[in-house]
Amino acid sequence: MVKTFFATKLTSSQSFDEAGKRLTVTRLKAVPLTVTQVKSLEPDGYEAVQLAVGSKSIKSIKRPQAKKLKAANLTNPPLWFREVRVETPSELKVGDQLKVDEVFAVGDQVKVSGTVKGRGFAGVVKRHGFHGGPKTHGQSDRHRAPGSIGMRTTPGRVWKGKRMAGRYGGYTATIKNLKVVSIDAKKELLTVTGTVPGATNSLVVITKL
Numbered sequence: 001m002v003k004t005f006f007a008t009k010l011t012s013s014q015s016f017d018e019a020g021k022r023l024t025v026t027r028l029k030a031v032p033l034t035v036t037q038v039k040s041l042e043p044d045g046y047e048a049v050q051l052a053v054g055s056k057s058i059k060s061i062k063r064p065q066a067k068k069l070k071a072a073n074l075t076n077p078p079l080w081f082r083e084v085r086v087e088t089p090s091e092l093k094v095g096d097q098l099k100v101d102e103v104f105a106v107g108d109q110v111k112v113s114g115t116v117k118g119r120g121f122a123g124v125v126k127r128h129g130f131h132g133g134p135k136t137h138g139q140s141d142r143h144r145a146p147g148s149i150g151m152r153t154t155p156g157r158v159w160k161g162k163r164m165a166g167r168y169g170g171y172t173a174t175i176k177n178l179k180v181v182s183i184d185a186k187k188e189l190l191t192v193t194g195t196v197p198g199a200t201n202s203l204v205v206i207t208k209l
Contacts, residue, residue, distance in 0.1 A: 002098060003208040005033070008028065010189075010200065026193075027191050032100075034078075036050050036069070056076060056079050057077075061077040080203060108208055110209060111177070111207050112196045112197075112204050113205040114172070116172070123144055124145075175195070
């Protein structure tokens with residue numbers, strides 16, 4: 001049984017539960033996924049299903065993909081090929097479509113993984129939330145400086161893991177214990193509680209807990 005689905009992030013909004021409590025929610029575009037390959041234990045060594053996510057121009061198709069897309073009856077190449085492990089042999093076949101309401105139901109607990117927005121090289125105030133230095137008493141150019149980063153002869157170096165300026169964002173983050181609020185199969189929308197990492201239209205992975 002497949003417990004993972006791939007979608008693209010849309011927008012964050014708000015909703016209300018049955019008790020009238022306001023909830024922060026994120027809407028995800030959950031287009032049906034097409035099975036392009038089924039792996040089994042005997043030839044491949046593990047059970048898995050390969051899925052085609054999204055679509056792009058036919059001009060960008062590569063020759064090794066053409067045969068696979070033809071077997072799956074896909075006219076346009078997908079944006080991503082993603083593989084999902086399964087515990088038992090899958091009943092899905094090449095060319096089958098997997099819809100979001102076949103994987104999740106309202107009330108399911110899920111975790112969502114995505115790539116955090118890349119912000120480039122950032123200082124300690126933006127990257128770690130440092131308060132910065134004083135604005136008076138001669139400190140005219142130290143407002144966003146990190147301050148001291150080391151001690152005297154001992155240890156004579158900067159400790160590993162010291163919070164300093166550097167690359168901020170661009171890593172994969174996972175948010176756990178989110179709840180499925182609603183599923184609209186016609187509009188291909190999935191709504192979950194909380195915020196989800198990533199930019200608009202970025203790929204996210206939703207896994208049932």
